[in-house]
Every structure is written in structure tokens, then in C-alpha cells.
Amino acid sequence: MTGFLEKAGPWLARRAENVAVAMLAAMFAAFLLQIVFRYVLGLPIGWTHEVSVILWIWIVLWGAAFVTTDAEEIRFDIVYGAVRPRTRRAMCAVTAVVLVALYLVSLPAVIDYVSFMKVQKTTYLKIRYDWLFSIYVVFAVAAILRHLWLGWQALFHPERDAEESFLVKVGSGE
Template identity: 65%
Template sequence: MVVDPRLRGIGRWLYARAENVLAAMLAVMFFAFLLQIFFRYVMNWPTGWTNELSAILWIWIVLWGAAFVTTEQEEMRFDLIYASVGPRIRGVMFLIFAVSLIGLYAISLPAVVDYVTFMKVEKSAYLKIRFDWLFSIYIVFVVAVIVRYIWLSWQVLRGSAPEEFDPTKAGSGV
């Protein structure tokens, strides 16, 4: 499928910015962790806000990364059967999975939005951040996954079969 080079450039730029946001969150979480160690063991002054910030950032890092940074090839899968079949059957298997995933997330989305918006009545213990703001990343994650799998399904329907897994090229990501 031919994609306009400008769109591809915008996509690469957005992907890089998503990685930057992820790296910034990880840096803040690491700094909070170091502060927690310093305050607790050097100053003998336990702090709760650093632990709370680390927990919040961990949730955001996982969901932001899964929504915008992790590619299909980087996702972990149990694919013994999937990898052993041809491209046509692999495409059918992918479409069954994608339709199931899109359907389940789409059905759950109104309830998720309702719950997250309801959580505006609660705040975190130390940082006093409203829970609807803290959990809003889950809505972003669900919408991103739905859009991603609609796009991937469209590609499969147009004849671009999902890539075959090559165990000789598997690695640790390094």
C-alpha cells in the first residue's frame, strides 16, 4: 500500500514524540524513586508522595507505551499455531482476533468512560490529583487500540497479510 511520504513523516514524528513522552515519564518515575530512597534512608523521613507518583507513572507508562509506542512486532504472543499456517489463514485468524478485540473494547468503552468520569469525586492520597485525570489514560489506551486494530484489519482486508514470525530474527529488542 502506497502512503503519502508527508503522512509517513508526520507518523514518524508523532511516534518519536510518543517515545519522548514515555521516556520523560520513566525519568520522572526514576527520579521519584531516588528521592524516596534518599528521604527514607538518608534523611529518615519517609514520604508517601514519591511512592504514589511512581505508582501513577507506572500505570501511565504501561498504557501509554501499549497505546502509542509498542509495535505489533514487539507485542508478546503465544503463536505456535499462528506462525505455522500460511498467510491467508493467518489473515483470517488475525481478523477473528481483531474483530473480537474491537468488539469487546467498543462494548466496554461507554462503561469505562462512565466509571472514569465518575471517579472525579475521589483524589489521590498525597498528590490530591483527581482520579478521573489519573485513570483517563485507560480511555486513551482503549480508543488507541480500537483505532489500531481497525487500521490493521483494513490492511489485512486489502491483502496485506500479517507478518510471519521468524524465530531466527527474534531478539530481546536490543
Template identity: 60%
Template sequence: MNARFAGIGAWLHARAENLLAAMLAVMFTVFILQIFFRYVVNFPVGWTHEISVIMWLWMVLFGTAFVVRDNEEIRFDILYSAVSDRWRRVLVVASAVMLIVLFGISLPAVIDYVMFMKVEKTAYLKIRFDWLYSIYAIFAVATIVRQFWLGYQAIWGKGTEEYDPTKVSSGV
């Protein structure tokens, strides 16, 4: 059963990477269009800037929530690599608890604000801001779930991998 869930998880992760790549392609294409309209046609358009900003916002939050793996996250390398496996697990649990509490406290206000923003729309494309900023609420929930999982793993078994900053890769 675990192999089946792992396969489904790997497939979902690959689709999230595909979606992130598509967002990057859209942002790049619109950026090139913006340059073309402004400097070649001499007709600056605002919708290209709007799409670029929207894609950047969604890429950062969606990517952090669903694509970036835990071992690719930023860490305090000097402290993290200097302690034993037991203390690394303590640091993971402490940071997980702190993030769960902070995101948990802010989540009701985040959802309330996102829902309130349905009254506003973007200037050019008229996209409702609640749809636009909904990615932050999704990011917050995904972060809480991820931190629960990391804390659970650190407490009940799986220690963090031995960290070697000389072997950091690009994730490929």
C-alpha cells in the same frame, strides 16, 4: 501525500517515545528520592510512591497505545508461525474483531466510571482520579482504532509479515 502522512506519523511516534522516556526518568528519579528520604534522611514520604505508581500506570497504557508497534506485541508464536500467510491474516481479522467488540462494549462503562471518579483524589498530591485514569479511556479508543486498521489491512491487502521468532528484536 502518503509520504507526508508517514513523515508526520514518524514524528508523532518519536514524540510519544520521548514522552515515555520522560515518564520513565520521572519514575526513576522519584524512586531514588524515595530511597534517599526513607533510608538516609529517615523521613519516609508518600508522594514519591504515589508518583511512581502514577508513572507506571501511564507508561504501560500510553506506551501500549502509542509506542509499541504491532510486530512487537505478544503473539502465540507456535500457532502463528505454523500457519500460512492466508491463515495468519484470518487470525489477525478474528482477533481484531474480537478486541473491537470487547473494547467497544466496555467503552461506555469505562468513560462513565472515569468521569465518576472526579469525586476522588489521590492521598498526597490531590490529583483527581478522573485525570489519573483518563489514560485507560485513551488506551481503549487507541486499541479500537489500531484493531480497525490491522483488520482492514489484513482483509484488503497487506498480509502480515512472515514471522520468524529467531529474528525478534528489541525494536531498535
């Protein structure tokens, strides 16, 4: 099973990047179409703006859920890089517990809100808001799973910290 995950993981990561790139390309095409219709043809259209906003929301949350790696996450590198590996692992574990708890506490309310939003639709394309906001539920579940994994790694796999220390040193220019 582990061998399958080691092969499937990078493949799935590349497919997640492909989805993000496709959304970005579609958003850019809608943006260009909006410019052409508004400034060249003198016929302003609203649906292109709606598509751009929807795709931006989806790109940000999709990318945060499936494309961004742990090494690319924002952290206080000055503090994180200055402490010993054991302290770094403790910081990672505490952060994971806090974030998992916050996401888990908020998840029922998020699901209720997204479900409730089926009563409204977007202005131009008539897309139900529950479909539009469903990406946040996907993001929240992915964040919970990611931080559970990171906390587990920090607590039970100290060899991961050697790789992490290397990444911190490379990132700081050492």
C-alpha cells in the same frame, strides 16, 4: 495526504517514545528521592510513592497505546508462524473484530467510571482520579483504532503478510 502520514507517523512515534522515557525518568527520580528521604535522612515521604505508582500506570498504558508496534505484540508464534499466510490474515482479522467489539462494548462503562471518579482525589498530591484514570480511555480508543487498522490491512492488503512472514521468521531465528 498519504505522504504527510508517512512522514508524520514515524515522527509521532518518536515523540510518543520521548513521553514514555520522560515518565520513566520522572518515576526513577521519585524512586531515588524516596530512598534518600527514607534511608538517608530518616524522613519518609509518601508523595514519591504516589508519583511512582501513577507514572507506572501511565507508562504501561501510554506505551501499549502509542509505543508498542504490532510486531512487538504478544502472540502464539508457534501457531501463527506455522500456518499459511491466508490463515494468518484470517486469524488477524478475527482477532481484530473480537478486540474491537470488546473495547467498544466496554468503552461507555469505562468513560462513565472515569467520569465518576472525579469525586475522589489521591492522598498526597490531591490529583483527581478521573485525570489519573483518563489514560485508560486514551488506551482503549487507541486499541480500537489500531485493531481496526490491523483488521483492514489483513483483509484488504495481502502484501502486508509478506512483511509479516518475514518478521515471524526473523523473530523465530530462521
